[in-house]
Amino acid sequence: MNSIKTLIYAARVAALRFTWPLIAAGVASFLLCFSISFSESLDGNRLLTAISTLTLLMVSFLALDLYAEARSLNKLFLPISRAILLLAAALYWIFIPEYESEIIRYVLLSLAAHLLISFAPFSLSDKDADFWSFNRSIFVRILASVFFSTVLANGIALGFLAITALLGIDVPGSAYAYIYVLSHGIFNTWFFLYGIPSQFQNISEQKQKLILQFAQFILFPLVTMYLAILYIYIIISFAGLEWPKLKLTWLVAAFSAPGILCFLLLFPFQLEEKSTWIIKARKYFFIALLPLSLVMLISVYLRVSVYGFTELMYIASAAGLWLSGISLYFIFYENPVLQMIPRSLALILLLISWGPWGALxxxxxxxxxxxxxxxxxxxxxxxxxxxxxxxxxxxxxxxxxxxxxxxxxxxxxxxxxxxxxxxxxxxxxxxxxxxxxxxxxxxxxxxxxxxxxxxNSVYYDFFLERTGGTDYIFTIRDFSKMREFNIYNEKTLMITPEIENEKCNNVDLSAYINNLIESRKETDSDSLLQKNSVLKCRTQTRTITIQFKRIAVSIEDDKKILSAADGYYFY
Known part of the structure; x- marks a missing residue:
């Protein structure tokens, strides 16, 4: 009984302290469950964008709450700030185009928002020990939350299996999906939020020797090994009168992350009598990192001068500039502030995610x-x-x-x-x-x-001619449902239409496509799909009529391959 009371108390405390992050997590989770149930009748891209936006909003709400809580800001600040965040999220969801590059923007914004949480409760004048202890607690809580929510979801899923096996009650597959979504979306978030510390000054004296051993005997040797490998590669390249390959750019970025993490973990132990080596090692690490970041920048410049900027090359150049700047800071400042690492990185991520100077x-x-x-x-x-x-x-x-x-x-x-x-x-x-x-x-x-x-390849692309130049018009009186489909990179000319968990046997498009190719030779037109009869296939319970909007076929070494196809299933 006491455990139930404790659970209710913990849930209530977290809900009152972080109400808006929980609301955002809950709405995102229920939208994901909704999409699982009604995936065939919904615009999946827009729904996925809404869920992603809510996830970003949840993290932003949490950073805002931590910022306001640590500074005891007046009650007017939070409602106004939350309204601004809600408006920004709504505009983001409404106007964000569904382009491949927008994934990069979302990742940049998400990383920046997560970094904001790491320093939101602190000012630059606060003790680094408090900052370190707070983030240590956050990190440990994340691991515990993921572990507990996974165990909970797996346990309930095993219970469902037992119900089916022992009682003969069929549990639908969607129920399993709901359990994993709700456990990781709501329980995981709720459990994590309850464990966020509020009294940072009382945490700063916690020192875990396990962290010291992990950083000193595992991370530090690995960082040293990676550093040696990178310098050996650069020396060999220069000896052969060649500039290091572009992949060095990403290797330097990947190497710097565990290196910086290592010295962040070692921070609270650097003033101990037996661990004064940490300060010297940290300085030498950043001295070694500076030339690598410069080589990284030059490699990006050489690539961009020929092929121009892409999003990734722009991000790589920003990463090189940040690594150079943070290296100089830790080399020349006698008492560098740890918070400068997440603060400066979050600023860079926000700057390159938007605006005319942004990566996209x-x-x-x-x-x-x-x-x-x-x-x-x-x-x-x-x-x-x-x-x-x-x-x-x-x-x-x-x-x-x-x-x-x-x-x-x-x-x-x-x-x-x-x-x-x-x-x-x-x-x-x-x-x-x-x-x-x-x-x-x-x-x-x-x-x-x-x-x-x-x-050596031949490429054909056939399109359904639009009525009036803008719209597709179909006769649907013989059907009750319609579902859009997209097919990519099939190695043959066979497709397997699927509707409501029912599949047709493999449908061979060879004759259909050969007819299209022959018709194109005669008419020199790509708008041929409406001139050819639609295809039909049969599942166990229904007939599916297939209407293509586009078919892309490539011929390589006399072998036809279905590169892409999209259209509608009517049934």
Whole structure:
């Protein structure tokens, strides 16, 4: 009985102290459960974006609560700040485009928000010992929360299995998914929040010898070994009159993380009589890290000078600058403040995640500029209007050997959407304006006769012609349901349609695709899908009608491969 009272008390304390982070975690968890139940009738991308936004909002709420709690701010501050965060999250969810590059922005913002938690309760004048102890407690609590929530979820799942085996009651698969979502989304968060310390000054004297042994006898030797390997590689490269390869950039970034972590863990022991070596080792570590970060920056510069900025290259350059700056700080400051590590890194992450100077905008501008330059080089673009020179259908353009153009088109359209290149197309040639990466690649390789990297392959892309230029119109009176599908990188021409856990036997598209290819040779048109009969297949209980919007086929060494296909199942 006392244990139940203790549990209720702990849950109540955490809920009152961190109400808004718990609300965000709860809503995100229930949305994820909702998506599991109604995945076929929902816009999965928008729902996933909502869940990701709520997760980011939860972490931001927690950092805000810790900041306000440590400073005893007035009651007006928190409601206003929370309203601003809610508005920012709503705008983020509404206006964020569903591009591949937005994943990078989300990761940057998420890392920055998590770093904010590490120093939110502190000012730069606070003791490093309090800062260290608080983050140690946070780290231990995270491990405990993950362990306990995993044990809880696995235990309930085993109970479900026992119910099915012993009582003959069938537990649906979705119930297992609900348990794992709720245990890790709500219980895990609740348990973690209850363990966040509030009296930092009372924690600062905790010193765990286990941490010292781990950092001193495991992390430190590993860091030393990695450091030696990197320097040996650089020396060998210079001896061979070669600059180190680009992969060194990521190796330096990966090496610096455990190195910095090692000296963060060793911090509370550095003033002990037997551990004064820690201060010297820390200084020498950052002295050794400084040349590596400079080599890292030069490697990025050499790459960017040829191929331009991408998001990852921009992040790598920012990481190199941060490592150089933090190394100089710890080398020349006699009493460096530990908080400068997460504070400076969080600031860098926030700066490069948004704005015209952000990683995404710089990458898009850089790649667009290079693409325009390549097109101008081959006289494919009008210098006055900045638009592509579209050849007449009867006049085949000369073959252009410039695979980099295709690479840039693929990169821009996949990372930033078709809007990133659509301004290159003249308005009067609206028929030629692509609506997808596949259409864009097809236009540049076929209409402009630009060679791609794989010169031995043939690529076909067929599209369902839109009615009125914008919409697809289908007759659905014979069906009650419709489901969109997407297929990528099939090694054959076989597909296996699946509806509500029912599968058709393998559907062979060979005859269908051969008919499309032959029709294209006769008409020289890609909008052929509506002229060919739709396909049908049969499950155990129903007939599925397959209507394609697009089919992309590549032929390599006389073998046809289904590169991509999307459309609708009607049933």
């Amino acid at each position: 905008n710089v990458a898009r501008y850089s790649q667009s500029k290079i693409l325009t330059g390549l097109l101008e080089k081959h006289n494919l673009i009008d210098k006055e209007s900045g638009k592509l020179i579209i050849p007449e259908p009867a006049k085949a353009p000369a073959k252009i050997t410039e695979p980099e153009i295709i690479r840039k088109v693929e990169y821009l359209t996949e990372h930033f959407g078709i809007e990133s290149i659509i301004d290159l197309f003249p308005m009067q040639n609206s028929v030629s304006r692509p609506t997808s990466t596949q259409e864009a690649v097809y236009f540049f390789t076929n209409d402009l006769n630009i060679e791609s990297e794989n010169q």
